[in-house]
Amino acid sequence: MVSINRVPTGIANLDKRLQGGYPEGEAVLITGEPGTGKTIFGIQFLYSACTDGRKCLMIATEEVPEKILNHAKILGFDLGPYIENQQLSIMHLLEMRAADSGVHSGAECMDIRIDDLNNFSHMIADDIEVVVIDNMGTCSIGMELKAFRDKLEAFLYLLSKQQRTSIIIMDETAHEYTHRIAEYSTYGTIRLMVKENPYTGKIERFMYIPKMRGTRILLDLINYDITDEGITLLAAQGKKDKPDR
Ligand SMILES: Nc1ncnc2c1ncn2[C@@H]1O[C@H](COP(=O)(O)OP(=O)(O)O)[C@@H](O)[C@H]1O
Numbered sequence: 001m002v003s004i005n006r007v008p009t010g011i012a013n014l015d016k017r018l019q020g021g022y023p024e025g026e027a028v029l030i031t032g033e034p035g036t037g038k039t040i041f042g043i044q045f046l047y048s049a050c051t052d053g054r055k056c057l058m059i060a061t062e063e064v065p066e067k068i069l070n071h072a073k074i075l076g077f078d079l080g081p082y083i084e085n086q087q088l089s090i091m092h093l094l095e096m097r098a099a100d101s102g103v104h105s106g107a108e109c110m111d112i113r114i115d116d117l118n119n120f121s122h123m124i125a126d127d128i129e130v131v132v133i134d135n136m137g138t139c140s141i142g143m144e145l146k147a148f149r150d151k152l153e154a155f156l157y158l159l160s161k162q163q164r165t166s167i168i169i170m171d172e173t174a175h176e177y178t179h180r181i182a183e184y185s186t187y188g189t190i191r192l193m194v195k196e197n198p199y200t201g202k203i204e205r206f207m208y209i210p211k212m213r214g215t216r217i218l219l220d221l222i223n224y225d226i227t228d229e230g231i232t233l234l235a236a237q238g239k240k241d242k243p244d245r
C-alpha cells in the first residue's frame with residue numbers, strides 16, 4: 001500500500017490518532033460553534049509547521065493579523081519570529097479586497113465572496129506548503145448553494161493540485177446554512193463541539209473525526225480541553241491522554 005506523508009497538526013496526541021498528522025497536500029475541514037477552538041487549531045498547525053521549517057500562509061476573513069498573532073502569543077505560540085523571517089504570512093481578505101478595489105471602507109467590503117479566494121489562490125507563491133483559512137463560512141454568506149459548492153470545489157482542487165496541506169475552518173452556522181456540503185469536498189473533517197459528558201454530567205469539549213481519507217480512524221468522541229498551552233486531548237473521564245513519546 002502506498003503510504004501517505006503526514007504533516008503534524010501541532011496538537012500532541014492528535015497526531016498519534018491521525019497516524020502522524022494531516023495528510024500532506026490535502027485539505028481538512030474544521031467545523032464548530034464559536035469558542036470551540038477552531039482558530040487555535042489553525043494557530044497550533046501554523047506554529048508546528050513553521051517550527052518544522054515549512055512556509056505557511058494564513059488567510060483570515062474575520063480577525064486582523066495583529067489579533068491573531070496576539071491570540072497565538074498568549075497561548076505560548078509566538079508566531080512573530082516567523083512573520084519576521086517571512087516564513088509565515090497572514091493575509092486579511094477584507095484588507096486585501098479594500099486595497100485591490102481602491103476602496104478603504106464601506107459596506108460592500110463586508111461582502112467577501114469565495115470568488116475573492118479563487119482569484120487570490122492563483123497568486124499564492126509556489127513555495128507555500130501550508131495554508132490555513134479562517135473562516136470559509138464568511139465566504140458563503142448570501143450565496144446560492146450550488147454556486148458555493150462549485151466555487152469551493154474549484155478552490156480545493158487548486159489547493160490540492162498545488163500540493164498545499166490546508167485547514168479550512170468553517171463556522172457551524174455557515175456550515176449548517178450550506179447543508180454541510182463542504183464535508184463532501186474536503187479530504188477529511190474534524191468537528192469540534194461542546195456537549196454533556198455522560199460520565200461526569202458536565203458540559204465538556206469533544207472532537208469527532210467522521211472522515212479522514214487514507215487514515216484509520218476511531219469513531220469515538222475525543223474529549224479535549226483548551227488550557228494556557230492550547231488544545232490538549234484528554235483520555236476518557238478527564239485524564240490526560242498518554243504522552244506521545
Ligand atoms: N488560556 C486559555 N485557557 C483556557 N481556555 C482558553 C484559553 N485561551 C482560549 N481559551 C478558550 O478558547 C476559546 C477561543 O478559541 P478560538 O479558537 O478563538 O475559538 P473559535 O475560533 O472556534 O471561535 C475561548 O472561548 C476559550 O474558551
Ligand SMILES: [Mg+2]
Binds near residue numbers: 038039134
Ligand atoms: Mg475563530
